[in-house]
Amino acid sequence: MAASAGSTSLRLDNPGMTIHTILKMGDPRLLRIALPVTAFDTDKLHLLISDMFDTMRSVNGAGLAAPQIGVDLQLVIFGTDAVNPRYPDAPVVPRTVLLNPVITPLSSVEDDGWEGCLSVPGLRGVVPRWSNIRYTGFDQYGDAIDRTVDGFHARVVQHECDHLIGKLYPMRVRDFTQFGFTEVLFPGLDASQDD
Ligand code: NI
Numbered sequence: 001m002a003a004s005a006g007s008t009s010l011r012l013d014n015p016g017m018t019i020h021t022i023l024k025m026g027d028p029r030l031l032r033i034a035l036p037v038t039a040f041d042t043d044k045l046h047l048l049i050s051d052m053f054d055t056m057r058s059v060n061g062a063g064l065a066a067p068q069i070g071v072d073l074q075l076v077i078f079g080t081d082a083v084n085p086r087y088p089d090a091p092v093v094p095r096t097v098l099l100n101p102v103i104t105p106l107s108s109v110e111d112d113g114w115e116g117c118l119s120v121p122g123l124r125g126v127v128p129r130w131s132n133i134r135y136t137g138f139d140q141y142g143d144a145i146d147r148t149v150d151g152f153h154a155r156v157v158q159h160e161c162d163h164l165i166g167k168l169y170p171m172r173v174r175d176f177t178q179f180g181f182t183e184v185l186f187p188g189l190d191a192s193q194d195d
Pocket of ligand 1: 116117118119159160163
């Protein structure tokens with residue numbers, strides 16, 4: 001899965017299923033400030049979101065942001081409605097499509113937690129995130145989303161929405177003694193899966 005200039009895709013045997021190439025850190029498209037979505041409930045948007053879920057599922061990701069497949073829009077998806085095999089002990093995060101998100105921390109309390117990223121394969125780091133947040137935005141139909149969450153759910157939302165402002169998690173790491181290769185830090189964990 002070499003980095004490519006375009007948003008190349010692989011159409012698998014299953015018609016209608018599209019796995020996009022995920023951009024890797026170093027690609028300038030990951031550093032852009034994404035544009036707000038202005039047209040909701042369009043065929044084009046629904047296809048993009050379907051492709052993003054196919055892509056996320058193909059790597060057991062906890063979330064995916066449109067800029068990671070080279071699409072410069074404020075669109076993230078996350079959650080599975082089921083236990084993620086990557087995070088068997090983590091609480092279930094509802095399957096969510098979130099456009100034009102706004103995150104508001106509800107206190108100054110932060111949690112440290114390990115993160116990886118599909119755009120930063122093979123590495124993990126401890127990242128501080130707000131413990132309690134409110135997030136608002138819209139779903140793909142233009143209906144409002146307004147949730148107050150904490151813990152792992154809050155972490156996933158903050159990680160994914162960071163992709164919309166050109167931030168990759170290594171830019172949030174404060175203690176680089178807790179940043180390294182997955183295969184070294186967590187022997188036995190499948191290092192090919194790095195959301
Ligand atoms: Ni990521």
